[in-house]
Structure formats: structure tokens, C-alpha cells
Amino acid sequence: MSKRKPYQREMNNDWWLKNIFYSKYMIREGSSIFITLYSLILAWGVFRLSQGEEAFNAWLSALQHPVSIVFHLLVLLIALYHTITWFSLAPKAVDLYIKGKPLDGKLIVAGHYITFTVVTIFCLIVIML
Amino acid sequence: MSTQATHAQQAVVDKAIEIEILRYRPEQDEKPFLQLFEIPYHPDMSILEALQYIKDHLDSSISFRWSCRMAICGSCGLMVNNIPKLGCKAFLRDYYPQKVTLEALANFPIERDLVVVMDDFIKKLEEITPYIIPANDDKCLSEGTYQQTPEQMEKYAKFSMCINCGLCYSACPQYGLDKNFIGPAALALLARYNRDSRDAGSAERMKIVNQEQGVWSCTFVGYCSVVCPKGVDPAAAIQLLKVESSKDYLIGMFKPD
Numbered sequence: 001m002s003k004r005k006p007y008q009r010e011m012n013n014d015w016w017l018k019n020i021f022y023s024k025y026m027i028r029e030g031s032s033i034f035i036t037l038y039s040l041i042l043a044w045g046v047f048r049l050s051q052g053e054e055a056f057n058a059w060l061s062a063l064q065h066p067v068s069i070v071f072h073l074l075v076l077l078i079a080l081y082h083t084i085t086w087f088s089l090a091p092k093a094v095d096l097y098i099k100g101k102p103l104d105g106k107l108i109v110a111g112h113y114i115t116f117t118v119v120t121i122f123c124l125i126v127i128m129l
Numbered sequence: 130m131s132t133q134a135t136h137a138q139q140a141v142v143d144k145a146i147e148i149e150i151l152r153y154r155p156e157q158d159e160k161p162f163l164q165l166f167e168i169p170y171h172p173d174m175s176i177l178e179a180l181q182y183i184k185d186h187l188d189s190s191i192s193f194r195w196s197c198r199m200a201i202c203g204s205c206g207l208m209v210n211n212i213p214k215l216g217c218k219a220f221l222r223d224y225y226p227q228k229v230t231l232e233a234l235a236n237f238p239i240e241r242d243l244v245v246v247m248d249d250f251i252k253k254l255e256e257i258t259p260y261i262i263p264a265n266d267d268k269c270l271s272e273g274t275y276q277q278t279p280e281q282m283e284k285y286a287k288f289s290m291c292i293n294c295g296l297c298y299s300a301c302p303q304y305g306l307d308k309n310f311i312g313p314a315a316l317a318l319l320a321r322y323n324r325d326s327r328d329a330g331s332a333e334r335m336k337i338v339n340q341e342q343g344v345w346s347c348t349f350v351g352y353c354s355v356v357c358p359k360g361v362d363p364a365a366a367i368q369l370l371k372v373e374s375s376k377d378y379l380i381g382m383f384k385p386d
Contacts, residue, residue, distance in 0.1 A: 005155035006238035006246045011305045018211060022302065025350050089351060093368035100280035 024085070031082040038075045087112040144170040146225050148179055150191065151232040153239045161239060163230070164188075170225055177205050177216035180231070180243070193243040200358055203294030207243050208232040213299035213356045236298055236305040249308060250295050253315040257337055259322060262330030281326040288321035288366050290359040297353035297363050303346050310346040311337060313353035313363030320366035323373070335377050344370045 016022040041063075048059040062068065090112050091105030145167050153161040166183050174182075180193050196202040198217045205216035210230050221229065237245035263275070297313035298304050304312045311319075319338065323331045338344050347367045354364040 003156040004240070006240055007153050007155070007161060008238045009161075009235070011236075011302075015302060015305070019352075021352050021355065022350070025352075029348065089349065092349075092351070092354070092362070092365035093372065095369050095372070097280070097283070100278075100283060102283065 027078075028082055028085045031078045034075045034078045035082070038072070038079075083116065087116075144225075146170040146179075146221055147228040148183065149228055149230045150180075150183075150242070151230075151239075152191070152242055153233075154190070155241060170221060172220075172222040172225075174221045175217050176207070176209055176214070176219045176221065176229070176231065179221060179229075180216060191243075192241045201292060203292035206234050206294040206296050206299070208235055208299065211235075213296040215294060215296070215358050218358055234295055234299040236301065237295065245295070247295055250293075250298055250312070250314070253311055254293065254318060257311070257315050257319040257322075257334060258330055259318050261322065261325060261328045262333070263327065264329035275327040277326055284326070285321045285324040287360065287362060288317045288324065291318060291321075291361050292359055294358065296356045296358065297361075300350075300352040300356040302350055302352075303348060307342070307346060309342045311340075311343055313347075313367065314361075316344060316347075316370060317361050317363035317366040320370055323370075335373065338370050339374050339377060344374055347371070 016026045045056070045059050048055040063072075087109055091108045094103065094108050096103040096108075146169075148166045148168060149163050150166065151161045152158070152164045166187050168179055168182050168187070175198075177193075177195055177198060180191070180195075184191050184193075193205065193207070193216070195205040195216065197204070200215050200218045203215070206213060207216055208214075208231065209216075209219050210224070211232070213234060231243060233239045233243045234245045237247060237250070240246050291314055293314065295314070297317075301310075301313055304310050316338070319334050322328050323334055344367050347364075349364065349368065351364045354362045357363065
């Protein structure tokens, strides 16, 4: 008679706290929650704009509340973390060959940063003007 | 050899290191438990050699898989301080003087001690038709071999280095949470054949890729590529397959077949 009795270990809910690599991954993925909240606030602003100048100004002054400023700084930090970690992974999803040799990962990452900077500056100019 | 050198060697031999092993003996244990061993420390001793020392000198009942001792057979995968590694490719000097904890590969059922049940992994490797399906099946041997340029080989060479050790499945939380996920090694092997210029079986394999349990169960944790002892980079293989799967979907919208 077989004495086989394979033992299946449980995967606990805190699996992502036991390895720093998993923790960093969860922060990267968890950033989506904060970015969603930021987008909702922004969408609310657009909705307030449709209600007229007074409503929009009320929304603008609400943004100047210290809680709002702290929240937006936090979202900025988290969004930057997401951007940096995501860009560093970009070479894995790119399949470019130049003269039969795969394109250097550093170039792909640099390309992302250059695009990111150009678009950011362009947006700033558009907003400022 | 001078007396001084012998003494220096003796000093190294006299050092000891603690090795803790997760034991599980199905005929007598309800669940696994930790057992502590102390062995002489050598800086050039691998984890696998430490296990062999324990089996030879301290407890002959301990079970573990091994064969080649040189990171090519893929048999001795295990968790070293909770990180999937090959026992032959991890060394005591990287942990000494701390205690080393060994456990069977995570996400797989434990058969006994450090031996896991790999049936599910092997089944998945088989599922993806891991062989070249030529476009022209009637080609006669006398017509010669299929030619390939170094550039064409470069496209898949990295993904063909897998030794089926299973470390990537242990590193993958998505596989841990859902055993139906095809998983890193099998998908890397699938990419290896789909990217081969001599192969014409892509359409058939894309049916596996496009499933929810195919590439879309992957959330790009990326740890599979970190633990891979052969630099296969399964995470890259899966992301590239996601691109192919998206193309497949877009083409299918305009040209259903």
C-alpha cells in the first residue's frame, strides 16, 4: 500500500511581507489605488467646471487645503515610484533587434525617460501659457 | 605544507554552522516540522554538500533530490532562507555565521522532506507542444536540414536554456495562488518554440497563450527571472507573449477565423 501523502503548504495573506522583492512589487501595484483617487479628484474638477465658475472655484480652493496638498504630494511620490520601477522593467517587454543584435536595455529605459521628460515639459508649457 | 598552513586549515574546519531543515515523513508526520543540525563549516561547501554531510554523518533518513552537482540537471532546487535556489549553486560562505534554513520548493506539494511533487509542472511543460512543428511535414530527409542564421537563433536562444528545475514556479506568487496558471518555465519554453524560425506551430500554441490561465494570469512580479539559475528570463518571455496575444486579439477583431 502506498504511504504517499503529499503535503500542500498554505499560502498566507502576508506572503508579500516576507520578501522585500514581493513587498516592492505590491507597492508598485498598490500605487494604482492612489492614482485612481487622484484621477477621481481630477474628474470631479471637470464635473465642477461644467457647473459654472463658482463651483469650479470652490473645487480649486478645496485643493488648497493642507490635507489635499499632503495627499497630492503623497500621490506624486507613489506615482514616481511606479514610473521608475515600471520603466526599469520596460526592456523585458521590448523585442527590438538592430543588425541582428538585441537593443541594449539601457537605451530602452533611457528612451522612456526622455519621452517622459519631453511630454512633462510640453504639458507644463501648455498649462502655463 | 607548513605547520602554520595546517593550523589555519584546522581553524576553518573547527568552525561550525547551523542548518535547519523542514522535515516531512508522510508515513508518520501529520505536518512538516523543523529539525536543527550542526555541521563543520567550509567556505567552499555548497548547500547540497552540506545536505550530503548530514545524510552521511548525522541523519541518514533525510531525503533530497540531486544528481549533477554543477547546475545543469536541475534536480536540487530548494528554498534557502525562503529564496528558491539550486543546492549546488548556493554556498555556505554566503550565509555563515548565520543559520541556514532549508525547505522544499515553495508552491509545490511536499512528497518527503526536501522532495516535492513536480507532476503539475511536468504536465504543463508537455501541454505546450515543446517540439518543432515544421510547416512542411512531407519534407524528406534527403532534402537536408532546416537552415537557420545566427540572428534567427538569437531570437529564442535565451529561452531554450531552461533546465526544468522549477525555481521560477516557487518564485511565482500567481502560481502559488492559482495552480491553473501555465507558469513561467512552460511559457518561456512556449516562447522558445514560437520564436524559432523552423517552427510553424505558433497558431496552435497561441490558443494556450491567449487563455486567462495563459499569459494573462501573469502580473509581472518578475521574481521568476531573478531566481532563474540559467538566465532564461521567463518574465521577458511572458511579456513578449502578451504583446503577441494582444496582436492576435486585434487581428481577430477584423479577421475572425
